[in-house]
Amino acid sequence: MGGFRDMTGRIRAGTVAWLQAAPMALVLLVFLVAPILMIGIVSFWQATEFSIVPAFEFDNYEFLFGSSVTYRVFLNTFKYALIVWVFTFLIGFTVAYFLAFHVRTLTWQIGLFLLCTIPFWTSNIIRMISWIPFLGRNGIANSALISWGVIDEPLDWLLFSDFAVILAFVHLYTLFMVVPIFNTMMRIDKSLIEAARDGGASGVQILWNVIIPLCKPGIMIGSIFVITLVMGDFITVRFMSGSQSANVGRLISNDIALLQYPSAAATAVVLLGTVLIVIAILLRFVDIRKEL
Amino acid sequence: MEPRPRSFYVLGAFFVLFLLFLYGPTITIGILSFQGESGGLTFPMRGTSVHWFRNLFEQQAVGDIWGSFRRSFALGMMVMVTTVVVSVMGGLAFRKRFAGSGLLFYLIITSLVIPSILISLGVGLMFSQAGLTVHWATSGFGAQLTWTLPFGLLIMFAVFNRFDPSYEEAAHDLGASPWQTLRHVVLPIIAPSLIGVALFGFTLSYDEFARTLLTAGSYNTLPLEIYGMTTNVTTPVLYALGTLTTLFSLLMIGVFLCVTWFATRRRAAMGSDAGSGLV
Numbered sequence: 190m191g192g193f194r195d196m197t198g199r200i201r202a203g204t205v206a207w208l209q210a211a212p213m214a215l216v217l218l219v220f221l222v223a224p225i226l227m228i229g230i231v232s233f234w235q236a237t238e239f240s241i242v243p244a245f246e247f248d249n250y251e252f253l254f255g256s257s258v259t260y261r262v263f264l265n266t267f268k269y270a271l272i273v274w275v276f277t278f279l280i281g282f283t284v285a286y287f288l289a290f291h292v293r294t295l296t297w298q299i300g301l302f303l304l305c306t307i308p309f310w311t312s313n314i315i316r317m318i319s320w321i322p323f324l325g326r327n328g329i330a331n332s333a334l335i336s337w338g339v340i341d342e343p344l345d346w347l348l349f350s351d352f353a354v355i356l357a358f359v360h361l362y363t364l365f366m367v368v369p370i371f372n373t374m375m376r377i378d379k380s381l382i383e384a385a386r387d388g389g390a391s392g393v394q395i396l397w398n399v400i401i402p403l404c405k406p407g408i409m410i411g412s413i414f415v416i417t418l419v420m421g422d423f424i425t426v427r428f429m430s431g432s433q434s435a436n437v438g439r440l441i442s443n444d445i446a447l448l449q450y451p452s453a454a455a456t457a458v459v460l461l462g463t464v465l466i467v468i469a470i471l472l473r474f475v476d477i478r479k480e481l
Numbered sequence: 482m483e484p485r486p487r488s489f490y491v492l493g494a495f496f497v498l499f500l501l502f503l504y505g506p507t508i509t510i511g512i513l514s515f516q517g518e519s520g521g522l523t524f525p526m527r528g529t530s531v532h533w534f535r536n537l538f539e540q541q542a543v544g545d546i547w548g549s550f551r552r553s554f555a556l557g558m559m560v561m562v563t564t565v566v567v568s569v570m571g572g573l574a575f576r577k578r579f580a581g582s583g584l585l586f587y588l589i590i591t592s593l594v595i596p597s598i599l600i601s602l603g604v605g606l607m608f609s610q611a612g613l614t615v616h617w618a619t620s621g622f623g624a625q626l627t628w629t630l631p632f633g634l635l636i637m638f639a640v641f642n643r644f645d646p647s648y649e650e651a652a653h654d655l656g657a658s659p660w661q662t663l664r665h666v667v668l669p670i671i672a673p674s675l676i677g678v679a680l681f682g683f684t685l686s687y688d689e690f691a692r693t694l695l696t697a698g699s700y701n702t703l704p705l706e707i708y709g710m711t712t713n714v715t716t717p718v719l720y721a722l723g724t725l726t727t728l729f730s731l732l733m734i735g736v737f738l739c740v741t742w743f744a745t746r747r748r749a750a751m752g753s754d755a756g757s758g759l760v
Contacts, residue, residue: 202577203577203578203579203580205574205577205659206573206574206575206577206578206579206582207574207579207580209570209571209573209574210570210571210574210575210579210581210582210585212566212567212570212571213567213568213570213571213574213585213589213630213634214581214585214588216567216623216626216627216630217585217588217589217592217627217630219623220600220604220623220624220626220627221588221591221592221595221600221627222588223603223607224599224600224602224603224604224606224607225595225599225603227603227606227607227610228599228602228603228606231606280499283492283495284495284496284499286492287492287493287495287496288496291485291488291489291492291493301496303738304500305499305500305503307731307734308503308504308507310680310684310685310688310730310733310734311507311684311688311726311727311730311731312687312688312704312707312723312726312727312730313688313690314688314690314704314707314708314711315507315510315707315723315726315727316506316507318510318707318711318719318720318723319506319507319509319510319723320506321510321522321523322506322509322510322513322522322523322524323505323506323509325522325523327523327524328523328524329509329523329524332524360502360503360506363499363503392488413594417593417594417595417596420596421594421595421596421597421598421599422596423598423691424690424691424708428711438596438598441598441602442598445602445695450602450606453602454602454606457596457598457599457602457603460596460599461595461596461599464594464595464596465591465594468590468594
């Protein structure tokens with residue numbers, strides 16, 4: 190009898206959990222799963238000059254994989270992701286390390302941490318625009334370099350170049366590294382570090398053998414954010430390169446602008462597949478739910 | 482206290498540079514938005530004026546800025562409320578085991594990492610093929626939720642991982658119904674974190690661009706309006722607008738942080754009434 194009550198109790202708890210999860214599941218079904226399926230379906234459709242027509246053919250994919258542009262653009266996307274990842278990781282780790290191990294009171298730690306995160310809650314587009322006065326031909330960087338006598342002519346490659354794209358990415362997304370790494374660092378038991386020091390480890394050895402291994406989950410979560418944001422971006426590359434560089438996101442948005450939805454959908458499917466594979470690889474190293 | 486090691490000063494300098502890198506550009510356009518009437522997009526300043534701010538109030542100079550601001554604000558509020566409610570419910574659900582919880586969790590992660598333009602494209606296609614018109618309050622609203630809900634739910638995970646279930650057990654032992662336990666015990670305890678979820682919900686929606694691009698319809702939200710301006714406006718009016726919306730974001734962040742601070746303090750003050758209940 191007790192067993193029976195337990196079972197009905199469990200079933201009731203399960204029903205309650207279902208009802209509580211239902212709104213979230215519903216939103217994701219309608220606005221995540223259905224759109225992905227829609228993109229998958231449309232990627233096999235045909236585009237005429239004025240509209241798109243249901244069909245089942247591989248033309249879009251054949252065209253995509255048959256074009257050398259595709260490979261160049263994908264390669265460029267990986268290049269951005271890799272370079273931005275290196276910079277955001279180095280900067281993010283250093284900043285988090287300073288906050289977690291060199292700032293001594295919790296109040297200061299929280300205060301400085303908030304200072305690092307506030308830009309995350311402001312507009313990305315405005316933050317991109319705000320590089321114009323710095324990097325422009327008559328911008329602050331060029332004027333300063335000329336007045337110091339480093340260069341005679343203004344540099345042309347500061348704005349509207351790959352340099353500007355990467356700078357903007359690092360500017361926008363370093364926070365995504367700082368936050369999870371700081372979070373894991375704050376949970377490291379300080380006595381572990383003291384034990385290592387008592388055992389005769391040098392600062393570098395402690396960093397390499399104690400802190401970095403314990404920070405791995407934070408590093409992984411930060412990496413997932415940065416890599417997916419950079420790989421899926423289209424606006425930063427377009428704006429900061431002055432439409433001179435391309436990544437996969439821009440390929441898709443160009444097709445959309447030309448109303449070539451089936452072709453955009455096919456590219457989107459390949460992009461999603463690529464991103465998910467990268468994430469799956471990274472997730473093998475970390476259990477996100479345990480790390481929050 | 483032991484003296485600070487040399488590494489402190491090196492890393493401290495690095496940190497200051499990082500802050501300069503983060504805030505420098507924004508401060509620069511803040512200054513340049515006071516550019517004189519004949520000034521351009523870069524230094525030098527040709528006098529100072531509030532000309533460009535005044536420009537923002539003239540319809541013909543900038544288009545429908547205020548209409549798009551109102552829409553963004555309304556949308557932000559809608560997304561904020563929905564995110565808080567749905568995330569709390571989701572967070573509560575994930576504390577129990579239920580069939581499909583693993584699948585739902587992977588959907589949440591997918592929602593977080595999926596390139597925004599796919600949501601935009603997919604929702605846009607879905608609406609057009611179903612014969613529906615895209616509108617910021619329907620398709621735009623849903624598309625933005627796919628970005629704010631994962632953040633909301635992950636924050637709730639963090640909150641409930643630190644939640645001491647003995648409070649609920651105590652309430653249960655004293656005869657509280659599940660609803661009473663939730664209403665009078667759980668929600669008051671997690672309230673400050675909910676303000677955090679609300680902050681994410683509002684600001685992420687207010688600044689969202691990529692997911693609204695193809696889903697907002699004929700009435701632009703503010704980020705879309707600003708994006709449109711970047712292609713055809715080449716005067717500091719762009720900076721003036723940037724400065725104003727950044728100030729607005731900062732104001733909202735300030736409000737949320739103050740409310741959190743008060744809520745935490747109030748909870749700390751009311752949390753323990755040990756010894757005060759003698760009467």
